[in-house]
Amino acid sequence: MTTVTGRPVALTMAGSAGIGASPRRPDGPLKARGEFAYSSDLRHPQALFGATLRSPHPRARIVGIRAEAARRLAGVHAVLTHADLPAARTTGLDRRDQPVLAGDRVRYQGEPVALVAAEDAVTARRALSLIEVEYAVETPLTDPWRSAFDPDAPLVHDAYDNVVRHQRIRRGEVAVPAAVVVRGEYRVGMQDQAFLGPESGLALPAADGGVELFAATQWLHVDRDQLAAVLGLPPEKVRLTLAGVGGAFGAREDLSMQAHACLLALTCGRPVRMAYLRDESFVGHVHRHPAILRYEHGADHDGRLVYVRAEVILDGGAYQSSTAAVVGNAASLGVGPYEVPNVLVDVYGVYTNNPPCGAMRGFGAVQTCFAYESQMDRLARACGLEPLEVRARNAVRQGSRIATGQLVDAPIPIAEILDALRATPLPPPADPLDPRDLPGGVGATTGGEGVRRGVGYGIGIKNICYSEGFDDHSTARLRLELRDDGPMAIVHTAAAEVGQGLLTVLAQIVATELPVERVEILPADTNVGSAGSTSASRQSYMTGGAVQAACAAIRARLAAVATSLFPGRADVPLAELLRHGPVEETREFHHRPTVPLDADGQGASHVQFAVCAHRAVVDVDVDLGLVRVVELAAVQDVGRVLHPVSLAGQIHGGSAQGLGLALLEEAVVVDGVIRNPSFTDYLIPTMLDMPEMTLSILEHPDPHAPYGLRGAGEPPTLSSTPAIVAAVRDATGVDLHRVPVRPQDLTTAPPPEPWGWWADAGADKAAAVDRNHDREVTS
Amino acid sequence: MRLTMKVNGRPVVADRVAPERSLLRLLRDDLGLTGTKDACEQGECGSCTVLLDGGCVNACLVPAGQADGGSVETVEGLVDVPAVVILREAFLAAGAVQCGFCTPGLLVAAQELMSRRVEPSDNDIREALAGNLCRCTGYVTIIHAVRCAWRASREVR
Numbered sequence: 001m002t003t004v005t006g007r008p009v010a011l012t013m014a015g016s017a018g019i020g021a022s023p024r025r026p027d028g029p030l031k032a033r034g035e036f037a038y039s040s041d042l043r044h045p046q047a048l049f050g051a052t053l054r055s056p057h058p059r060a061r062i063v064g065i066r067a068e069a070a071r072r073l074a075g076v077h078a079v080l081t082h083a084d085l086p087a088a089r090t091t092g093l094d095r096r097d098q099p100v101l102a103g104d105r106v107r108y109q110g111e112p113v114a115l116v117a118a119e120d121a122v123t124a125r126r127a128l129s130l131i132e133v134e135y136a137v138e139t140p141l142t143d144p145w146r147s148a149f150d151p152d153a154p155l156v157h158d159a160y161d162n163v164v165r166h167q168r169i170r171r172g173e174v175a176v177p178a179a180v181v182v183r184g185e186y187r188v189g190m191q192d193q194a195f196l197g198p199e200s201g202l203a204l205p206a207a208d209g210g211v212e213l214f215a216a217t218q219w220l221h222v223d224r225d226q227l228a229a230v231l232g233l234p235p236e237k238v239r240l241t242l243a244g245v246g247g248a249f250g251a252r253e254d255l256s257m258q259a260h261a262c263l264l265a266l267t268c269g270r271p272v273r274m275a276y277l278r279d280e281s282f283v284g285h286v287h288r289h290p291a292i293l294r295y296e297h298g299a300d301h302d303g304r305l306v307y308v309r310a311e312v313i314l315d316g317g318a319y320q321s322s323t324a325a326v327v328g329n330a331a332s333l334g335v336g337p338y339e340v341p342n343v344l345v346d347v348y349g350v351y352t353n354n355p356p357c358g359a360m361r362g363f364g365a366v367q368t369c370f371a372y373e374s375q376m377d378r379l380a381r382a383c384g385l386e387p388l389e390v391r392a393r394n395a396v397r398q399g400s401r402i403a404t405g406q407l408v409d410a411p412i413p414i415a416e417i418l419d420a421l422r423a424t425p426l427p428p429p430a431d432p433l434d435p436r437d438l439p440g441g442v443g444a445t446t447g448g449e450g451v452r453r454g455v456g457y458g459i460g461i462k463n464i465c466y467s468e469g470f471d472d473h474s475t476a477r478l479r480l481e482l483r484d485d486g487p488m489a490i491v492h493t494a495a496a497e498v499g500q501g502l503l504t505v506l507a508q509i510v511a512t513e514l515p516v517e518r519v520e521i522l523p524a525d526t527n528v529g530s531a532g533s534t535s536a537s538r539q540s541y542m543t544g545g546a547v548q549a550a551c552a553a554i555r556a557r558l559a560a561v562a563t564s565l566f567p568g569r570a571d572v573p574l575a576e577l578l579r580h581g582p583v584e585e586t587r588e589f590h591h592r593p594t595v596p597l598d599a600d601g602q603g604a605s606h607v608q609f610a611v612c613a614h615r616a617v618v619d620v621d622v623d624l625g626l627v628r629v630v631e632l633a634a635v636q637d638v639g640r641v642l643h644p645v646s647l648a649g650q651i652h653g654g655s656a657q658g659l660g661l662a663l664l665e666e667a668v669v670v671d672g673v674i675r676n677p678s679f680t681d682y683l684i685p686t687m688l689d690m691p692e693m694t695l696s697i698l699e700h701p702d703p704h705a706p707y708g709l710r711g712a713g714e715p716p717t718l719s720s721t722p723a724i725v726a727a728v729r730d731a732t733g734v735d736l737h738r739v740p741v742r743p744q745d746l747t748t749a750p751p752p753e754p755w756g757w758w759a760d761a762g763a764d765k766a767a768a769v770d771r772n773h774d775r776e777v778t779s
Numbered sequence: 780m781r782l783t784m785k786v787n788g789r790p791v792v793a794d795r796v797a798p799e800r801s802l803l804r805l806l807r808d809d810l811g812l813t814g815t816k817d818a819c820e821q822g823e824c825g826s827c828t829v830l831l832d833g834g835c836v837n838a839c840l841v842p843a844g845q846a847d848g849g850s851v852e853t854v855e856g857l858v859d860v861p862a863v864v865i866l867r868e869a870f871l872a873a874g875a876v877q878c879g880f881c882t883p884g885l886l887v888a889a890q891e892l893m894s895r896r897v898e899p900s901d902n903d904i905r906e907a908l909a910g911n912l913c914r915c916t917g918y919v920t921i922i923h924a925v926r927c928a929w930r931a932s933r934e935v936r
Contacts, residue, residue, distance in 0.1 A: 005811070006813070022874075024871050024872070025871070025876065027879070028870075028871045028876050028879070029867075029871065031876050031879030031882050031883075032867040032870055032871060032876055032879070032882050032883075032886065033814070033854070033855070033858050033867070034812075034813075034814020034815070034853065034854035034855050034858075034883040035814065035855075036879060037813065038813075038816070038880060040813075040816075040817060041807075041813035043811070043813075122797075193914075194914055195878070195880075195914055196816070196818040196824060196826055196878070196880040196881055196912065196913075196914055197816075197818065197878065197880045198817070198818065245878060246816075246818070246878050246879075246880035247877075247878040247880060247914050247915055248878075249914070275817075277820055278818065278819040278820065278821065434900075434902055436902045436905070436906065437902070498878060499877035499878025499879065499915050500877065501874075501877070645873070645874035645920075646874060648874065648919075648920070649874045649877055649915070649916055649917075649920060651917075652916055652917030652918070652919040652920065653877065653914075653915045653916050653917045654917075655917055656916075656917035656918065657914075678819065678821055678823070679818075679819040679821060679823035679824050679912065680821055680823050684912055684914060685917075685918075686909045686910075686912060686918075687904070687905045687908045687909045687911070687913075687918045687921070687922065688905050688906065688909045690917055690918045690919065692901075692919065693917070693919050
């Protein structure tokens, strides 16, 4: 085992710094010296290289596979197809609908069909080209609207309906009149997580017939359970250790290479390493669901919401992944942080033959936030109100009920957030002495004559932790022992550090709870209980809560030891207590229970809510259709700041991803095929695209959460997108409906939107539309 | 192909290097220098930035043969360079390292910027480092770190 180069190591934090301070991350020096081993850096002298053959077609029957030529190639050790799978043939986070290797058909372009293990990467990829797969190509189903509503649409899966989940929200009256009505149809393109560290890892066959896997993932135990089923092994024979993670953002929730590497390693009896190239990464993981969102807001003359009606289609692609939960979020949070007495929302998540979609930072709340915030601006315009004013008039507060009827029983200081945004000074007017300050930078082909400045706002609400009755828990093992004559705390969890700074926060919690100066964090692995997923902005809350609980248990143990060994003494030094032996406790932390939504979408389905708001200032060259974001200001309530520097990093990074969705990022899918699977053509923000940021952090503790904290990683990703698009609208007067905003959206008149969709979709939806309203603003 | 070069100051002889082998693959797979990262292998992300004869290159775009007779510095070789020490400290203090996958390439490119010895404006920093993608930080802290490092290095000089 010691021959693995890049095996994760224990990391130590010295110098007690409790929560609220900003100690440096223990993995930082290794990362900055180039010594931190990411999953693609793992090596073993006997390792073979594994590679995946993928379908070029989004929809086809597999007629036959001929692999003899590949098997005969010198240096090839194994070629595996569906026929070689030893046990379970499918995986999936929810419904296990995704073949480990395609059997009789493929459902998306890039679906794995065969595996090769060879002496090196060049040989492995050459062998892939020698595998002949005969496909009977079929017309893919790529229109999510058709998938949901056309009874003649083909089924993507014979065994399942095309609608993965339809969630209704019905609150108040179905049809009510309103003085002001605004309608819009919005679209969100397919965003990619585009983490930098490609899918990769190393699998080692073990002497007991099991397998050891080092890989980058977000949830070790859910990987292990899926792998055990695929490999036909008991879970304890599948041991996972988290390898260095080069970003995640949701895309590492589903399996990618994990099962493939383990299958090859067990087949060959040798270690197998896999690492995707960037183009393979683009088809090798799930994306953010593209969305079609149709909204109608009704309000009184003062801008107070009377009703919201919405229909949202989320394209889940070929396999379910977490589509059902994404639908739940889009529905329950689909009217935003606003009090609305009457709500009629329908959210559909559907199968198509497009690339599979699943988790990405913001998880269903990003798409709806773009739509409802665009609508709130429209409503403000229709009522003659400032954009912030219409939001303030409708904002939920502690004691409100959201669209699901759930009581907001913790602080949610939206008025204060909007006030803070209002009070943030605007940046000075443009002074383009430096051409790099122009939209388009030095490459711009105008002198900036057509540059217009605009300001826009957005606010979003996100749930924290898993929802809808999921018993989401985390486990922490804590040990105190003497090392070099001093106390050392050793933290062992299976929580994935994906860059967000969790390890630092865990050490800070130990330093807050126990009188120790040094904290060692062991590598995350499956030798300790599940920590749940590093997603849903939940790890500080959940694993932080578990470590806090373990600390309390240790304190109790120490008190008992002190009483029995040193009766009558109150001030026994910790080191002296530990001289009699180490102390170890394991604790599981559960958040308060939630319930599934009922048929009308009612129920307390969420653990906690978090809110972030943005103001964007943009310069737009209206001749070129180019946008430069001049400044982003963000205000977020986090309950309690644990690590100010990491928190700022989360808000900066989340805002940048929202900027990307607003202006740059789209996996362009044509006929089911991703046309831009590279960093040349899929554009994530560079340093030239991201502006300065102004942050205001509010702390209104949540009485139900550890330390009063509120998960912070996702909310900034919601609101920056609508804020930027609102600013572009403000600068140009162009009524923008889709993200990302492309240059042609700004320079050519948009085609008229096809109206009549309420009528198309059924009589009960049409009821409110034809009512005669005082004013109507439609797109 | 037989190649001779200096890598991080040490002479290296690589035998039987395929003509299409990139400098990145040579560094990572043959020499075990995995500090140079591989995120896109298309010259777009900058995570494999190294110095070739003193200038920044994307190692993934450089055929290994092009480095024959030359001198290559990777993040591992630059660890003790004063400008890199200052930059590294500034990055860690500012929170400019999250997942850290981009950090080695950024440090190599940033020290090349600092070596120009003219105080960079924020636009200069943005321009110099625009070829290095970061998906975690939003860049705000990276610019801050380079600015701080520049000031600190001026005091050292």
